[in-house]
Amino acid sequence: MKTRDKILLASLELFNDKGERNVTTNHIAAHLGISPGNLYYHFRNKSDIIYEIFLEYEKLVNYYLEIPDDRPLGLPDMMFYLESVFDGLWSYRFFHRDLEFLLDNDERLRDDYRKFTNRCLASIKQIFAGLTEGGVVQRQAEELQGAMALNVWLVITNWMAFLKTAHASHESDSVSRDELKQGIFQVLTLEMPYLMPDYREEVLQIRTRYRPDLLGD
């Protein structure tokens, strides 16, 4: 593998493990057994590394959120989107953690992330539209749709942070992929009242698969 790619991979791994704030360029170099000079030959600075990782993340999410416009959506579609999005969230979980600081220090990233957010929100709305057409969710007032999508977005992107703060110990990376998936439980809770009555039972059923076991300890 090219050194450049190794750097990106190691950075992502370390960021996810320890948080961007706790990982220095020297750490990354040391982790790979290369010199700082070598790292800076491939990247102008730390922000550049983060930005490239963001681009990968963005690409992945865009791929996950491709929505067929030639057919309505069903329950399996919805679950597929949820699983995919939380998968992406897991792979790049460092990102939403130090987000504000990252955006503060890289204008390019800030602009791109803003557009990214808006695209995601649009996709969520589109998914709801598809599900409405598919008879899974009830038709909602136009006026509510944007705010609903935003709430879904808030729950999804901040579930990880909540888990981390709710955990008793901070033993490195104590949040597991499974726990993250419990965010799906929260999103399904959110959607419950909007479902067509026929689907309520089925979704409640699916939802139990994601039930957190530790909540409220």
Added chain:
Amino acid sequence: MKTRDKILLASLELFNDKGERNVTTNHIAAHLGISPGNLYYHFRNKSDIIYEIFLEYEKLVNYYLEIPDDRPLGLPDMMFYLESVFDGLWSYRFFHRDLEFLLDNDERLRDDYRKFTNRCLASIKQIFAGLTEGGVVQRQAEELQGAMALNVWLVITNWMAFLKTAHASHESDSVSRDELKQGIFQVLTLEMPYLMPDYREEVLQIRTRYRPDLLGD
């Protein structure tokens, strides 16, 4: 005012303005025109300052979330809670920003914050119970209540972060108190389907007062 209190006040102000990560103890001292030595005479370290500020925040929120148990709750109660909580959020807005890092570096704070979260979640559930009794919201399955409360909590505590990232410019502290209050719009959106039909119109009405003007730009 005592130097000790001045330090707490100035720290809170600077943290809110620039983010905890961007404010050093030397900055705080310089801002007050006192020496670093003086600052460290009053506080053992930066974590201690943060911890004391957290205690104030906690006290404020606890005060706001006192819930009368001798009567059911009405719509005005609900709006009062929302307004209060978002007020507290505004006054200590730095806190939820670098939360994960703060908790990683102060075990005492982590434990306290965890308990704080659980108390808040319990309060939210209690408020829902009161509103149910008051005939404002429909009775929900026991099983849903915890997850609903958690979603409300997620939206409330992360609304600020969303605003910051959604903003185009990072011109220092460009998020206003009014914009923060638009989080109430989101929470009301969340609650909408659970309301008793009689209250729907009124809440929709109230909700328009908090409508964001910039969303989706």
Added chain:
DNA sequence: GACTCTCTAGAGTATATACTCTAATAATAT
């Protein structure tokens, strides 16, 4: 006036961090 206790100044320190510079080595082209 001597003594004590609280508070403050300010220079200073150890460590960390992002990043640079030079020289050398490996790879490739001619």
Added chain:
DNA sequence: ATATTATTAGAGTATATACTCTAGAGAGTC
């Protein structure tokens, strides 16, 4: 083989940051 280019090592630097240490000023007490 030689020239050129891409890659790497590794020592080094400027700056920042959390925090320490010593000395001394004020205020109150005996």
